[in-house]
Amino acid sequence: MSERTDLEADLQRKREAAAANRPSRAEAEAAVRTLIRWAGDDPDREGLRGTPDRVVRSYEEFFAGYEDEPIEILSRTFEEISGYDEVVVLKDIPFESHCEHHMVPIIGRAHVGYLPDRRVVGISKLARVVEVYARRLQIQEKMTAEIAQTILIALQPKGVAVVIDATHECMTTRGIHRPGVGMVTSQMLGVFRDDPSTRREFLALIGRNY
Numbered sequence: 001m002s003e004r005t006d007l008e009a010d011l012q013r014k015r016e017a018a019a020a021n022r023p024s025r026a027e028a029e030a031a032v033r034t035l036i037r038w039a040g041d042d043p044d045r046e047g048l049r050g051t052p053d054r055v056v057r058s059y060e061e062f063f064a065g066y067e068d069e070p071i072e073i074l075s076r077t078f079e080e081i082s083g084y085d086e087v088v089v090l091k092d093i094p095f096e097s098h099c100e101h102h103m104v105p106i107i108g109r110a111h112v113g114y115l116p117d118r119r120v121v122g123i124s125k126l127a128r129v130v131e132v133y134a135r136r137l138q139i140q141e142k143m144t145a146e147i148a149q150t151i152l153i154a155l156q157p158k159g160v161a162v163v164i165d166a167t168h169e170c171m172t173t174r175g176i177h178r179p180g181v182g183m184v185t186s187q188m189l190g191v192f193r194d195d196p197s198t199r200r201e202f203l204a205l206i207g208r209n210y
């Protein structure tokens with residue numbers, strides 16, 4: 001059996017296991033009612049009556065990334081090339097995610113680059129990989145590494161670079177209250193790690209000079 005068929009069978013098993021453990025919509029709405037009561041309000045008052053339904057629908061959107069497998073997005077669509085040996089960069093990919101510690105938004109931009117070896121992929125697919133990982137509960141460091149690893153495995157390039165610049169509402173709206181503070185994470189693999197000039201080229205292309 002081909003590599004791709006094995007991957008798909010494995011992903012199908014994972015999806016079935018996740019679906020079997022999933023609570024019902026009614027259970028999810030009841031949990032929202034509990035949180036409204038915990039906050040000190042009455043879930044039955046007029047303004048809040050539709051809220052559990054709206055929150056559960058919002059969660060479907062915020063966390064839609066669990067439905068998709070990023071590696072599959074790239075594995076299906078790459079093209080074999082030869083001869084192109086320049087860095088490919090997609091910068092300023094906007095994303096919204098949620099921190100896994102507080103479940104509040106992380107808003108930011110991702111910059112993704114790779115140096116192809118044999119395979120290239122449409123840039124919209126790179127943006128899609130960022131989106132799928134963003135639409136899960138995340139920490140920024142993990143998301144940065146996951147995006148880089150996925151591109152490395154799927155495209156087997158000479159190197160991958162990912163920089164994410166984001167603000168965390170758990171830092172700006174609660175706890176230490178530091179509005180405007182951004183966090184930058186980066187993951188450099190292959191030539192981007194080993195060759196300072198390739199790394200500098202990437203950082204210059206995304207408009208950063210560290």
Ligand SMILES: [Zn+2]
Binds near residue numbers: 102103104168170
């Ligand atoms: Zn947090």
